[in-house]
Amino acid sequence: MTIVSGKAEARRRLQSARSDVLRKMWEHRADYAYVLPAIAVMLIVIAYPIYYTIELSFFNTPPGLQLRDKIFVGFNNYTAILTSGVFWQVTFNTLIWTVASTFFSFVLGFAAALALHRDFVGRGVLRAILIIPWVISAVAASYIWKWIYHSDFGIIGAILVELGWAERPPNFIDSVSTVLPSLIVVNIWREFPFAMIMMTAGLQTVPEQLLRAAKVDGANAWQRFWHVTFPHLRNVSTVTILLLAVANFNSFIIPWIMTGGGPSNASHIWITHIYELAFGRQRWGVASAYSVLLFIILMTLGYFYVRALSGNERKDGSA
């Protein structure tokens, strides 16, 4: 008797919850109508390509066949990727590229933001100058840096030779050992202004009274930074680092234009390798499998990004 009444109670609660959801949806019908066009566009330009990429990752697409004549190979593309030497080389490059670019862009951007947070003459001009690398076209910047680094007639090489510090211009982008660090420097140069802007915005939220109070209590500059400023910047730092990491994982322009992934695959990162597989070699299937793996990694980073943002909102709400 008790069991029967318990089940009935559960059914009643479920029905009540359902009708509650439906009622709320009905009440917000206008809101749904407003977001419907955006959802429709997203389904077309995001959901369908994702579905098609996943489907294509299970097919072989030899150069002599049209894409519609693709051959089903199951998980062979994934197996081929994970067992190929190039995959591990490209993955290692991608990790170095992403971690180094993100870390140094953030540190440099944070340092610049702290320096520019103090009031001094010419601060505005300096801030505007530092933003230049971020606002100029990545394509133009890549070509300029290619000439700066040029292994025979680059400006850095010319200065070093002129000063007698080197006999020959250093080999920046034509050597397997120096090409990736050289490209990372360009990427940091381009990205640190973004971190600087984000951290500058974060610094404006640090309460001035707290810093003054800490000073009155005898805290030195480092202690004020570590115990007052930094805790306030934790969330904006997390978001900045995640955004930089996602952007770096997805980088294409700088390595592709400056080296095309060479020499000898030394500067190939995932995105450039995927591009070459798809458009240079027409291995649409393998390129799609790579893209699916990349998608999973980026979604994981995206999850943490959303969590960090939600954390911010909760804190703001409770404040």
Added chain:
Amino acid sequence: MRRITVGGAVLRGAVSTALTISLMSGSALAAPPVDLSKWSPEYVRSIAGTQDFDTAGDCAKVTPLDYKGRLTFWYQGVFEGDPDLLRQYYKDFFATFRKTYPNIQLEEQALTYNDLLDKFRTALLGNAAPMAVRLQILGGTEFASKGYLQPLKPEDVGYSTEDFWPGAMKAVTWDGVTYGIPTNNETMAFIWNADIFKRAGLDPNKPPATWDDVVKYSKQIHDKLGIAGYGLVARKNAGNTPYRFMPQLWAYGGGVFDEAAPSPTYKEVLLNSPQSKAALQASYDMYVRDKSVPVSALTNQQADNQPLFLAGQLGMMISHPSDYNVMLDLQKKATGTDKDKAQTVIDNMRYGLIPTGPDGKRAVVFGGSNIHILKPEYVEGGKVDEPAAKAIICMWTSPEWSLKMAYAGSNPGNLNGFKTKWMKERLDSIKFLDVTTSMLPYGIPFPALPQSPEIMNIIVPDMLQNALTGAMTVDQAADDAAKKVKDLMGGGL
């Protein structure tokens, strides 16, 4: 014993005579407009300016001049490494076409050599290709084999197959069917700076005879003058690399397959043969052992070598005759003392035949471009305006325009172009043109296979980079490349 009657003999005679006449009058046995067996600079001069052609009149027979239609057209256009003269001819061509066919709405789009294949492939996947396309010689087979192209032969636009180089026709033929018409065919030449040669203690008027000499000369120039000897190019995904390395590979007796043979079968991979390895070793010796070539060769294209040559910082390179005009254009843009220095280099610019291999074998890439018509199902809108497409193809491949559009850097696809007055004018105005026309008989087309773009643009440059960076030994790099080609031909992932 079988008896032959008079009536039967007459009948057989009549039939065989009729057959012979029909074959001779048909394109199958039509004689080429020029005698390829006599090909020499003197012969080319002797035929130049001997015939007039009425382009509009000829094309009117294919598509009436008052035809009303619409055409979308992509082509490999001029780029930063081309001379201004060629830019002007491209403008003139499209202006003339619009004037000749005022009722055809032409929507043309120029793309660079390195971008065209990627963009065209992507457009095909979305059924958004143009109605007609002019592709580099390397690309035609890939798209024909996939069934994207319509059969198209010179006879379809009023010319004869014999009006075009046999090697060029091979490049537009797949499975016995012709899918395009050559617009221009090119063979490059060897260029050197006589002043640099003299200062390095070399005979200023004598180019290296063999590729081994190139290695020696390059080292001597570098050791004596501290500048780069030979303009090696080894960038990946750039057409410049195979155009410069393949002549070396073939001269040493190597190849990707047997493409250098008179009747290639493309069955056996020869990239790791001793001859191919010897060619790769020569590049290794120049880049790694002697350090006598630009260090930037791995990221450079030929367009990067041109300013080096003009600045007197490079002794030798392989390029088109148009490089002479490019140098003149660049010199005009120079200022102050740079202008005089550039003039000195131009005055000392010399052209010669590309060196031979150790066995006297001379080779050059038989390059160029072809023009094709797409099948309607792959074209934006699902329709192809064939008369409009044939009108532009007829004009571009005419003796007049196939010559003019190749004025400074190449040779006309239509052999009748050599007979025009513009050819005569060109021989008088373009310095060193006779050298590159002399290289034509040594031209070897890239393998007519759908896999060729990947082999030439990725696998071969990868092999070079692997050896030159020390990522692999010469032997390992050649073996690795050969394996990649075998895997590719075997349909591997």
